[in-house]
Amino acid sequence: MTSEPTGPAVVLTAVATEARIVTRQLEAESVERTPFWHSAGRIDRREVVVVRMGVGPARAMRATAWAIDTFAPSHLLVCGFAGGLDPTLRMGTVLQPHEVHRQGKPPIPLANLGPTSGATTILSRDELAETPSEKEDLFRRSGCQAVDMETYEVASVAAEHQITPYVIRAISDDAHTSLDRRFMRLVDSSGDVRPGKVVTLLLSNPTSVMGLMRLGRDATIASDALWASLRHTLERLSRRPRAP
């Protein structure tokens, strides 16, 4: 039996929109921008640090190593969006996968709060899964219900420190939806929206406003569901040290 770790719960996010879902609920004490944007404070009296890793596996590895070294977290959580691969999953569905997969590597188990309805797995890859046919193909080959770009690296770095992360992801683009690459360029590598790029896109392609509005609506549905699930998880964590 190890003694209960005293550090904060660290919530790892990729893009600014994901971080904001948590920071707007945080009684924040501090915000720092380097080496990774992070905000420390309290949610329901629990110490929480929200870290913005940026998008993709390389940043996820560096941010996870840095967060573990810096905060000695009592719990590590990954919170954000995912693409749906299973065609029955709808926009805003929240998943707490029990295992993360990556092509050519062994699956890594994830922490779970008690029995969940059905075993869910998530696939991490280097790129976005953009079109319905690409998602269908990934679903057939991997069997995973959802896809993202950071969870595998977070879990593998955490495992080196004997930590098993909790992963909470909401479907922001389901298996029937195409993600428009132009919209992803509106976000820089550290997960910030680039306002200049938004204006350029709208001027060069006025119809893109429809896509932007849909993206905004989908993100709102997913955000509300994600926060509800994260809060519930944080409440239940208080009775458990780290992870099984």
Ligand SMILES: C[C@H]1O[C@@H](n2cnc3c(N)ncnc32)[C@H](O)[C@@H]1O
């Ligand atoms: C865009 C951000 O949200 C996650 N994400 C959301 N949708 C997808 C998708 N279709 N493919 C891959 N990653 C996705 C990634 O993890 C990334 O950080």
